[in-house]
Amino acid sequence: MLSDIEIAQNAKMKKITEIAAGLGIDESDLEPYGHYKAKLSENLYSKLACRKDGKLILVTAINPTPAGEGKTTVSVGLAEAMKKIGKKAVLALREPSLGPVFGIKGGAAGGGYSQVVPMEDINLHFTGDMHAITAANNLLCAMIDNHMQQGNELQIDQRRIMFKRCLDMNDRALRNVIIGLGGKVNGVPREDGFNITVASEIMAILCLATDLADLKERIGNILIAYNLSGEPVFARELGACGAMTALLKDALKPNLVQTLENNPALIHGGPFANIAHGCNSIRATKLALKLGDYCITEAGFGSDLGAEKFFDIKCRYGGLSPDCVVMVATIKALKYNGGVPKTDLAKENMWALEKGIVNLRTHIENMHKYHVPVVVAINRFATDTDNEIRFVQEFCAEIGVEVSMCEVFAKGGEGGTDLAEKVCQTIDYCSENSVGFRKLYCSEASIKEKIDIIATEIYRADGVNYTAQAEKAIKEIEAIGFRELPVCIAKTQYSLSDNPTLLGKPKHFTITVRDAKLSSGAGFVVIYTGDIMTMPGLPKAPSALKIDCDNDGNISGLF
Numbered sequence: 001m002l003s004d005i006e007i008a009q010n011a012k013m014k015k016i017t018e019i020a021a022g023l024g025i026d027e028s029d030l031e032p033y034g035h036y037k038a039k040l041s042e043n044l045y046s047k048l049a050c051r052k053d054g055k056l057i058l059v060t061a062i063n064p065t066p067a068g069e070g071k072t073t074v075s076v077g078l079a080e081a082m083k084k085i086g087k088k089a090v091l092a093l094r095e096p097s098l099g100p101v102f103g104i105k106g107g108a109a110g111g112g113y114s115q116v117v118p119m120e121d122i123n124l125h126f127t128g129d130m131h132a133i134t135a136a137n138n139l140l141c142a143m144i145d146n147h148m149q150q151g152n153e154l155q156i157d158q159r160r161i162m163f164k165r166c167l168d169m170n171d172r173a174l175r176n177v178i179i180g181l182g183g184k185v186n187g188v189p190r191e192d193g194f195n196i197t198v199a200s201e202i203m204a205i206l207c208l209a210t211d212l213a214d215l216k217e218r219i220g221n222i223l224i225a226y227n228l229s230g231e232p233v234f235a236r237e238l239g240a241c242g243a244m245t246a247l248l249k250d251a252l253k254p255n256l257v258q259t260l261e262n263n264p265a266l267i268h269g270g271p272f273a274n275i276a277h278g279c280n281s282i283r284a285t286k287l288a289l290k291l292g293d294y295c296i297t298e299a300g301f302g303s304d305l306g307a308e309k310f311f312d313i314k315c316r317y318g319g320l321s322p323d324c325v326v327m328v329a330t331i332k333a334l335k336y337n338g339g340v341p342k343t344d345l346a347k348e349n350m351w352a353l354e355k356g357i358v359n360l361r362t363h364i365e366n367m368h369k370y371h372v373p374v375v376v377a378i379n380r381f382a383t384d385t386d387n388e389i390r391f392v393q394e395f396c397a398e399i400g401v402e403v404s405m406c407e408v409f410a411k412g413g414e415g416g417t418d419l420a421e422k423v424c425q426t427i428d429y430c431s432e433n434s435v436g437f438r439k440l441y442c443s444e445a446s447i448k449e450k451i452d453i454i455a456t457e458i459y460r461a462d463g464v465n466y467t468a469q470a471e472k473a474i475k476e477i478e479a480i481g482f483r484e485l486p487v488c489i490a491k492t493q494y495s496l497s498d499n500p501t502l503l504g505k506p507k508h509f510t511i512t513v514r515d516a517k518l519s520s521g522a523g524f525v526v527i528y529t530g531d532i533m534t535m536p537g538l539p540k541a542p543s544a545l546k547i548d549c550d551n552d553g554n555i556s557g558l559f
Contacts, residue, residue, distance in 0.1 A: 004111050004559045008119035011260050019258045023090070023291045031253070033127045036118050039253040040266075040287065042212075048290040054090075055323040055427050056289060059298040059377075060307040060367075062359050063503070064493055066342045067332040070111060070379040070409060074328045074416070075298045077114035077408020078377075078423070080261045081416030082294055087424065090292035091116070091265035094280045094300070095130065095255075096123045097198040097272070099170040099536055101558070102544040111559070112409035114416075116257050116265045120555045129206075129268070130168045130197055132251035136219075136244040137166045137202045141192075143240045144224055145180065148188045154233050158190045160226040162517070163235075164534075168197035172537030199275045199534040202244075204488075204522035206251060207269035207281040208317050215252055216245045222521035232480050235521070254284040261413050264291070273300025274493045275534050277309040277524065282318040294424075301493035303327065303363045304458050311370050312439055312454075313486050313524055321437045323427045325367045325374045326419070329360050331384045331392065337504045346383040353388055357395055358505040362496065364401060366458050371438045373430045375423050376403040402426055443484045447474050447516070447525055450487045455511045459496050465512045470528075473516040477525055480518075488524040490532040498530040 002010070016038045020030050029047070031039040059075040075093060082089035093116065096108035101123050109119045116122060125131070140163060148156055167174060174194035180187035197203060201222060209215035220236030227233055235241060254268040266288050269281035278300030279285075288295035299306025307325065314320065331353065332345040338356025340349055360376070367374050376396050378389075389405060396403035402422040407415030441453045448466070455461040466474070477483075494500035497509045515528040538544075546557035 004115060005119060005556065007113060007260070008109075008115050008117050009554075011117050013117055013258060014262050016256060016258070019262065019264050020256060023264055025291075030256070036257065037121060037127060038256045039127060039250065040256055041253065045287065048287070051290045053289040054293045054295055056285070056320060057294060057296045057324045057326060057423060057427075058307060058310055058322050058372075059296060059326045059328060060303040060310075060363075061301070061328040062333060062363050063302040063304070063337070063495060065333040065336040067330060067336055067345055069328050069330055069333055071298055071328045072108060073111040073114045073409050074326065074377050074379055074406055074419075075296055076110040076116060076259050076265070077406060077413060077416040078326065078419055079263050079265070079296050080114060080259055080413025081408065081420035082296075083261065083263055084413045084417050085420050085424070087294060087420065088292045089263070089294040089296055090288040091259070091263070092280050092285045092288040092295055092297040093265060093267050094298070095126060095267050095270035097196065097270055098124070098130065098168045099196050099198070102538070102547070103170045103536065103542050104539045113260055113412035114408040115260050116267065117260060118257070120558060122257065122267060123558055126267075127255050129251040129255070130270070132247050133200060133202045133206060134166055134168055134197045136247040137197070137200045139244055139247065140222070140224065140235060140238075140240050141165045143238055145187050147238060154237055155227040155229070156225045156233055157228050158188055161190070161192070161224065162226070163201070163222065163224045164193050164195050166195045166197045166200040166202075170196065170536040170538045172535065175533065175535045193535070195534040196272075196536060198270050198272045201519045201522050202248070203269065203271050204276055204519060204524075206248060207271060207277070207279060208314070208522055209252065210282060212245065212249060212252060215248060216241050218521040218523070219244050220521075223518050252283070254281065254287055271300075273306035273309060275490045275532055277313045277488050278306035279310050279314045282314060282320075285320065286318065303366055304496050305491060305493055307367065308440070308454060308458050309488060311437075312441065313488060315437070316439060316443075316486055317523060322372050323431065324423055325372050326377050326423060327360070327363055327367065327374050328377045328379060330379045330381060331388045332381060334360060334392070339503070348385045348388060350387060350391065353391055356504055357392070359496075359503070361399065362460065362505045364399065369440065369457060371436060373426050374401050375419070375426050376401055377406045377419050378403060379409065380405045380407050443486070446483055447478060447485075447487060451489065451513060451527055454487070454489060459511060460505065460507075461497065461509055461511045463510045465510050467512070467514045469515050470513040477516060477518045482518055482520055482525065485520075486524045487527050488519070489527045489529060490534070491529045492532065500530075
């Protein structure tokens with residue numbers, strides 16, 4: 001059996017100019033990065049402005065488990081299947097972070113025969129977007145420290161600097177650092193720290209900006225510190241906006257690649273969903289809606305994280321209205337939620353399946369709160385038994401949702417035609433009978449009201465507890481005029497609760513908010529729960545140990 005990277009390396013890719021031509025994109029609007037990837041020009045947006053938008057499909061999942069759910073694989077397979085049934089679909093996905101590529105998760109370009117290619121490029125340096133974001137972030141940090149070194153005209157309080165450096169790698173040693181040591185010439189000594197690049201506010205800004213002007217304005221709105229009088233200091237006061245925009249001008253352009261079956265895919269932006277908002281860029285999604293009859297996009301981790309933030313943050317700022325949600329699950333993952341250890345998931349266990357399927361039910365119910373129809377995609381494994389499959393099908397029929405047994409990993413688009421048909425039928429039916437998409441909360445609600453709504457409606461918590469630090473931070477954020485921003489809750493992906501060990505549908509629990517941070521440039525307030533770290537660490541046996549490159553430049557072991 002071939003590995004994912006071997007399948008990708010055997011792919012018969014088309015030149016990116018041919019993929020673009022299939023979308024009606026002229027070569028003048030294409031900025032190639034080699035033969036098989038390209039950026040799309042700013043002019044393309046104005047050229048497509050009058051074109052009608054296609055239908056927006058969000059792919060999300062139940063809470064992730066060690067067995068893996070294959071959300072990106074299903075997203076890619078669904079796009080390939082759309083072509084098989086005569087539909088024109090364009091993918092809009094996130095860029096992978098080097099942190100999980102070399103850490104524990106591995107690559108993020110799909111799997112089996114449902115991948116985006118060139119897989120090695122996408123998972124590694126790609127078109128340099130991550131590097132540009134890292135550079136822009138760290139330029140701002142350097143300018144903050146230089147400003148204090150050169151007289152500190154803004155009277156920045158070195159104890160209250162709110163903006164951290166970043167690096168796109170899992171490196172726990174950089175979570176907390178001391179800088180400026182070694183004498184006066186080396187700057188002002190202070191405590192600092194690093195986030196992983198995908199948790200940087202610059203990443204969020206790139207993904208939520210509508211154009212270069214909006215990008216520059218959002219950069220200027222970043223809260224960088226408080227001064228000695230306790231007043232906020234923003235990046236625009238430091239004069240950093242122009243140089244940072246110069247670093248990001250090309251990164252703002254979406255990247256065009258293809259699937260194994262030569263379907264177009266836009267891959268752009270990559271914030272994590274457990275510590276950031278978990279969605280690809282608004283620009284890429286809007287472009288995909290203009291270029292195809294269907295745009296298929298995904299949101300990170302389970303729907304309690306990625307989908308909630310997609311609806312309440314991305315759709316709010318992008319003016320997007322999703323037409324359908326595809327909820328990805330596996331029978332193995334449902335049994336894991338029912339208490340079966342990972343080593344026994346291949347065995348039939350109807351009792352555990354019945355117990356664990358409550359996790360799927362809860363995620364479906366949550367999506368219906370946004371008044372968006374749901375189609376369940378069961379990513380099928382060879383170990384799934386007829387009894388288990390029948391149980392899931394009967395369960396979905398009982399609660400009134402379509403379900404499809406997907407085999408896109410093994411069969412590519414051919415293994416997802418049933419899913420594609422059911423998604424299209426659901427969209428057609430609901431476009432005539434639905435009340436339409438609704439966000440979970442209004443902007444006018446207070447920060448704590450928004451947190452309470454998400455905690456009780458989506459996580460199913462009994463309530464929310466706030467530490468003294470969280471109470472202080474939220475009060476300060478509202479006092480300086482940012483009460484109406486949406487909230488971005490940093491929470492474990494493994495549970496609906498803030499405790500990663502509580503599987504299925506936890507009951508009788510509360511969420512503890514330990515801190516809050518204003519991301520005024522991005523336009524949301526980050527709410528920290530549990531032990532979530534914005535700089536992950538490497539596991540005992542990181543994926544980097546398996547990756548190699550031979551003397552001819554051929555990469556192996558990537559996934």
